[in-house]
Amino acid sequence: MPSKRHCLLATRHATRTMAQERTVMDEERMNNIAVENIRNIGISAHVDSGKTTVTERLLYYTGRISEIHDVKGKSGVGAKMDSMELEKQRGITIKSAATCMEWKGTRLNLIDTPGHVDFTIEVERALRVLDGAVLVLCASGGVQSQTFTVNKQMKRYDVPFLSFINKLDRQGGCPYTVLQQMRQRLMLNAALLQIPIGAEKEFEAIIDVLEGKAQYFEGYGGEKMVEKSFPVSYEEELIKRRQEIVECLSNVDEEIGEMYLMEEDISNDQIRAGIKRTVLDRTFTPVLIGSALKNKGIQPLLNYVTEFLPNPTQVKNYALRPETEEKVLMDPTRTSKNSACALAFKLEQSQFGQLTYMRVYQGCLKRGLMLKNTRTGKVQRVPRLAIMNSNDQQEINEAYAGDIVAMIGVDCSSGDSFVAADAEELSMESIFVPDPVVTVCIKPTDKTKDDAFSKALNRFQKEDPTFTVQFDHESKDMLIKGMGELHLEIYAERIRREYNCPVTTGQPKVNYRESITETVRFDHTYKKQSGGRGQYGRIEGRIEVNTDNEFDFVNTTKGGVIPKNYFTGIKKGIEQAMQEGIMTGHPITGIRVIIEAGAYHEVDSSDLAFNRAGYFMMIEHIPKVGVILEPFMELEVNFPQMFTADVEQGLLKRRADFKGTTMKDGYSTISTTAPLADMFGYMSELRSQTQGKGEYTMEFDSYRPLALNEADDLRAAYLERTQTKSLKGSSKKKK
DSSP: OOOHHHHHHHHHHHHHHHHHHHHHHHHHHGGGSOGGGEEEEEEEESTTSSHHHHHHHHHHHTTSOSSOOOTTOTTSSOOTTOOSHHHHHHTSOOSOEEEEEEETTEEEEEEEOOOSGGGHHHHHHHHHHOSEEEEEEETTTBSOHHHHHHHHHHHHTTOOEEEEEEOTTSTTOOHHHHHHHHHHHSOOOEEESEEEESOGGGOOEEEETTTTEEEEEESGGGOEEEEEOOOGGGHHHHHHHHHHHHHHHHTTOHHHHHHHHTTOOOOHHHHHHHHHHHHHTTSOEEEEEOBTTTTBSHHHHHHHHHHHSOOGGGSOOEEEOTTTOOEEEOOOOTTOOSOOEEEEEEEEEETTEEEEEEEEEESEEETTOEEEETTTOOEEEOOEEEEEETTEEEEESEEETTOEEEEESOOOOTTOEEEETTSOOOEEOOOOOOOOOEEEEEEESSGGGHHHHHHHHHHHHHHOTTOEEEEETTTTEEEEEESSHHHHHHHHHHHHHHSOOOEEEOOOEEOOEEEESSOEEEEEEEEEOSSSSOEEEEEEEEEEEOTTSSEEEEEOOOTTSSOGGGHHHHHHHHHHHHHHOSSSSSOBOSEEEEEEEEEOOTTTOOHHHHHHHHHHHHHHHGGGSEEEEEEEEEEEEEEEGGGHHHHHHHHHHTTOEEEEEEEETTEEEEEEEEEGGGTTTHHHHHHHHTTTOOEEEEEEEEEEEOOHHHHHHHHHHHHHHHHHHHHHHHHHHHO
């Protein structure tokens, strides 16, 4: 008689074989699925909430992988979606990865995104092209700092989502506490669709509130979901949670609300229809539960994703006509005769050339089709198309509206729009790109590696809009700018590994900003006469504070005192001064320039004259009401309670502004803000204070005025640099 071990091995082998067969079958038919049966979804969350573990199970249960692996790659393989060696070693997701799978006749195009705020651009561009999302929360950590950011990003792109509370097997894991945090801290109208049977280590199954059934997950990897009657002791809780769902829906859905007021019986089908409507309207958030690591709750998550999240025909996507910025509604139906329109949202380098991830919004992309890049005007042939499964490619001949695919070997930049070469030029709405906040000088240790170093920097700039490179002519240093220390550290390591180019980096520097504190009026004349035709331009108006931290340029002149064609020059001159900085050499932000009056000369006025008028007006007037701003970061510090005094004292030394402290299961979590300039090296200090048990997350919060003494130091240093530079220039001219 075979032993238990032999039976287990046989079961595993049979499961793997079935999964491998399904993988082949799925790939062969994926191109023929109707657009109504497509879901484009993302997995987003705070760092270490279990996004990649959830995705690994989704891939396994849908047959896209035949075996489950750990995120940190203890087996030497690692999770499927973490294909970079750095991701396996560090146990974090660094870059988003795309895959597709099939579940009960529905195709899921899925993007797994990083949780660390330093890689927030990966989340931004993923959510820009997705129709729905799953917000993963940790059952013990609850709503954390990056959860706020992800929620804000989904709101920015109007992405419908449902939530999945993961890690219910953890100590202190409580879905009811997390639900309350979602309501109070994220202001979500949310309700649980499932109830846990057991808690923490005793968590064993789930009760579906609408079905009234207990769901157990059996077999190797929990792939067998078995429905049973739920324990009688949970009956009261089940009734309570069903009533809660109805009440939440009645507040935002007219049909359910009317039935609720009339005290009519509401069926499960009516509740499901109400959930579908309100999820699409982003007025209700269904909350699911489970433990991805323990293989519990993933199949119901798949069921609810296909049922409640929208298909491409249920989401309105617009392109813009470049000249007028008029919106054009995209037609996602596969039978549409409209020309192809697609957005390149992410770039990678592969062994076959540039890999360009595309979301097709309209029409059909075919191998060999001539496409026009509406930013550059360049026409290129589509050489190869592929469906991605992390770093694996399956080549296809065509892709339709609603598909997320990769083009191989096409030259473009992230955010470029493509249309058929003979079609009307359209551009998809842009992706929000946050400004970098940290600067580091970097150089190769081996001068013979300069070419590899340049190639690496050019490639990474092209792939990541938040990673920028600048040459400092004064110090002769190459500067890289990014979203945080980890962001730049990862790129330095990638240069070493992928280009065999060892590099050294200097101390991080803060990206300050310049702004103003109050309105200042100006009446500036630019006049230059040196024989022959001169230069003349006069502008009058005011500069005022713009509270949304953007730049506005407003023309209120009347009677043609300044010809319209000169306003482009004025604006460009102002923008040049803003980019260069005036008081400290850092960019200017948060101003509105209003041109109220002015004058011009029939002969001497030109676009250049008004450009210089705008430029020198800024140099003259900004310092009168100027202020230097420094970036403040939002922190969440988690550590054992016994170290509270040391941690709080350390944060106070770093000018932290405490928001609150929560305590749970022997751990404290401090929410605070602190200036970025004081946070460099904080991880080492925190580990020292907490015997290696403390951790923290940090993301950009806002720009705030810098202390006067520090601002004066920055001004003095900038003045000294510019004077030195001016003297050197004069000396060269004399020679």
